[in-house]
């Protein structure tokens with residue numbers, strides 16, 4: 001059921017890029033993806049759909065590679081999902097965060113403006129832009145106060161998107177999704193949720209070899225324990241496939257806008273760990289240790305989103321509940337790390 005529409009996705013090999021591609025292919029879109037060339041020609045999460053999408057090799061560092069892909073593919077919709085997406089890692093590569101996540105987004109907007117001015121653009125903004133907000137829950141009017149380099153870069157991209165949207169002479173259609181944390185079995189292992197579910201699987205399956213690495217380059221499970229940072233950190237965790245649907249919906253409107261996308265439910269890292277270990281029939285207290293190395297230099301949160309605008313305007317609500325999300329992730333990792 002082709003619909004003659006073309007979508008170009010930066011970051012197609014990431015968690016969201018892969019789910020979004022599947023959604024758009026199902027809607028009959030012609031989909032192209034922009035990925036970084038690597039020696040192993042690894043397509044990451046897009047491996048399963050690599051033959052159904054057109055791959056362009058490039059990098060957000062290179063405006064020329066963006067321009068060449070847009071010139072060739074001429075998309076109707078652009079989803080800018082590429083970024084160095086770990087707030088924790090951004091402290092040790094501040095310039096990388098700014099250049100890819102901030103300036104890289106601007107490169108996409110600027111090349112699109114010249115090459116495909118009619119294309120609608122989705123910009124992946126983030127709840128991390130709220131920092132440690134006084135207002136709970138956060139909505140589209142909550143002030144931004146980024147607490148890490150990643151969030152500062154995202155705020156820059158977000159503000160440039162709004163400026164391009166409001167340009168009186170030649171406005172661009174750029175919609176920004178201020179998405180709260182969303183997870184899945186495709187989440188990077190450097191994020192706490194996936195680190196926990198992978199650890200549960202390695203421990204439950206008594207895995208001795210091929211244990212995945214954590215965010216500081218050591219094995220996720222050592223001596224039968226997993227090390228976590230701040231167990232009291234509070235997050236609003238949704239399920240990624242629910243969230244990519246709203247990216248598409250935001251581009252089906254007549255005028256671009258900002259939308260907070262969240263579940264409105266908050267849980268601590270401790271609660272996530274407790275639930276994940278209990279899915280595998282284990283008591284988390286026997287397997288979790290805390291280590292200040294995993295606590296970011298500046299804390300964010302509590303992050304809890306109010307997505308009533310998205311419900312009202314776009315008829316969107318999250319479908320997957322916290323306990324189901326944890327179950328999905330633990331079961332996937334039990335099979336993966338067997």
Ligand code: NAP
Nearest residue numbers: 011013014015016059060081082083085124126179181182
């Ligand atoms: P992800 O899994 O980390 O994917 C990031 C993607 O960006 C990967 O495909 C990565 O490619 C690509 N990338 C990194 N640097 C690049 C560069 N220099 N040039 C081109 N591509 C590059 O992130 P995600 O969870 O899917 O999130 C998608 C977007 O939403 C990101 O912008 C993220 O910051 C934002 N966001 C995510 C969440 C969340 O909870 N997941 C919440 C709010 C906002 P490689 O495979 O080569 O690394």
